[in-house]
Amino acid sequence: MPTEILMPALSPTMEEGTLAKWLVKEGDTVSSGDVMCEIETDKATMEFEAVDEGVIGKILIQEGTEGVKVNSPIAVLLEDGESADDIGDVSAPKEPASSNAAPAEASDKTAPAAGYGRGETEASPAPAAPQGADGKRIFASPLARRIAADKGLDLSQIKGSGPRGRIVKADVEGLSKSDTPAKAAEATATSEAPKAAAPAVAAGPSTDAVLKMYEGRDYEEIKLDGMRKTIAGRLTEAKQTIPHFYLRRDIHLDALMAFRSQLNKQLEPRGVKLSVNDFIIKACALALQQVPEANAVWAGDRMLKLTPSDVAVAVAIEGGLFTPVLKDAEMKSLSALSAEMKDLATRARDRKLAPHEYQGGSFAISNLGMFGIDNFDAVINPPHGAILAVGAGVKKPVVNAEGEISVATVMSVTLSVDHRVIDGALGAQLLSAIKDNLEAPMTMLA
CATH class of the missing domain: 2.40.50.100 (RNA polymerase II/Efflux pump adaptor protein, barrel-sandwich hybrid domain)
Structure with missing residues (x-):
């Protein structure tokens, strides 16, 4: 036949x-x-x-x-x-x-x-x-x-x-x-056996209604490609079905910046240059080990608690974004994470990633600091339990331990959390662990 x-x-x-x-x-x-x-x-x-x-x-x-x-x-x-x-x-x-x-x-x-x-x-x-x-x-x-x-x-x-x-x-x-x-x-x-039907996603105004609304105005109609359609559908589903809540902290970066400068001088002969983002990835990976109950994903009628720290990182490409996953990130050195992230980002921009390289993980990082954004709230990428939105490190007046006003480099971060997976106190513990790791960067090498 x-x-x-x-x-x-x-x-x-x-x-x-x-x-x-x-x-x-x-x-x-x-x-x-x-x-x-x-x-x-x-x-x-x-x-x-x-x-x-x-x-x-x-x-x-x-x-x-x-x-x-x-x-x-x-x-x-x-x-x-x-x-x-x-x-x-x-x-x-x-x-x-x-x-x-x-x-x-x-x-x-x-x-x-x-x-x-x-x-x-x-x-x-x-x-x-x-x-x-x-x-x-x-x-x-x-x-x-x-x-x-x-x-x-x-x-x-x-x-x-x-x-x-x-x-x-x-x-x-x-x-x-x-x-x-x-x-x-x-x-x-x-x-x-048929798969359970996906939850219905509410639609906005119809195409005809929107076209009529802008009738007589000058515009260019842009056709949606597959990536844009998928992003629209998944993020609409995420905001409609995931009960988000948000936790915010300021992180002092002066110790990290000094430590990074010292490491980069020592790594220069090997052609390695660590970015602040590399430290953030490592800090989040270790925090998921320090607060293992938060290293989890939502699986419909149950939760999956992961053992390794598989951390996804948002990479902007033309027309959309990828979230390649660095698996077992807690086990890798900063230089190894840096090299892997550069490779994944390059192949993401060329659309050469295989599905297993951008699917999975329990936690994501979205860093817009390089664009001068001070702080923002990121949308959770299901089935992840949380995503960390990272802003720019800027010099601000702060009150130090002695009660005196000084200048410090401060980075604002927001942790978006799926309340079905992580409760408020647990989310606070996870964000506190991330902050501690970044403010004492040498401990991440211990």
């Missing part, structure tokens, strides 16, 4: 994408791991790999097409013995695209397809198409047949979740030979 290749979901939030370029044409033979096309998401351009072997029977979506919905058919794959005449029988499926192909980050040519290593998928040919007790062919993808053969599974006892009941990788990879048909059916039913 011809197999529909579906538009993949290249990230958890992706709903549609642009089919930027086909790298195969009708009649081409593809094998597991072959790159078939390039797909643009709201964040990056990704390559899309084949999992099944076969011949491209028909291309359904032409390159350059925008707004292609996830799980909609983009091409048809023919197996041995099938021809273009069989394509007319294929109907649009509702199942996930992962049964047909897998995404790979554009610069990573050795990434495994759909979670199954290339060495494994290519080690042996797929067994011949099996038949049931009634002599009828059992439709299963080549990869599913290979996995079933390796595990000794009876495909006639497995219900397929692919198009027209086709057995795919997801139906067999979690089963063993001892599993009963009932368990196989249960596993399939679980994989097919």
Whole structure:
């Protein structure tokens, strides 16, 4: 039976994408791991790999097409013995695209397809198409047949979740030979269970209403790209569904500035120059360890308390922003964090980050100090528990410990907190730990 290749979901939030370029044409033979096309998401351009072997029977979506919905058919794959005449029988499926192909980050040519290593998928040919007790062919993808053969599974006892009941990788990879048909059916039913509907996002005035409002005025209409649409949707959802509260502190930076200057002189032969932001990342990562109850995210009907400090940092790019994540930041030196942040920021601006590099984390930092902003309130990026908004360090008159007025470099910060995850006192402890780390920077090296 011809197999529909579906538009993949290249990230958890992706709903549609642009089919930027086909790298195969009708009649081409593809094998597991072959790159078939390039797909643009709201964040990056990704390559899309084949999992099944076969011949491209028909291309359904032409390159350059925008707004292609996830799980909609983009091409048809023919197996041995099938021809273009069989394509007319294929109907649009509702199942996930992962049964047909897998995404790979554009610069990573050795990434495994759909979670199954290339060495494994290519080690042996797929067994011949099996038949049931009634002599009828059992439709299963080549990869599913290979996995079933390796595990000794009876495909006639497995219900397929692919198009027209086709057995795919997801139906067999979690089963063993001892599993009963009932368990196989249960596993399939679980994989097919619909996801909970996302909360409805209230809309503002309609497009027609806004256009009428500005009728007769001179304006330029700007088309929204995928990134702008995603930012608008996620931040609207964040402000409507996350109960934000805000905590503010002033942080004295004079000790940090002196310490940073000293370190940079010593690191100059290595070509390393630490920024204030590098210290802020380290201070937040350590604070999440010092106040571990605040190192958590909201997961719908539960919270997830993270062990490592995975800190996201907002990076402005043309038309939007990325929040690349520095994982295990509490374990890394300042110079390592600095180098990693520079690399992530550079690739973010070139839109070359893979999804795993900008998804996850429990905490984020948004620093607008370099733009002269004194203070601001940042919107939490779900499912994070908090985000730190960082303003500029400016010289201000302060009252010192002796009660005298002196001049100090002061940085204003605001911690936006998800009240479902972090209560007021806990948020105050987290912000106090961040302040203490920054005002005694040498302790961060201990």
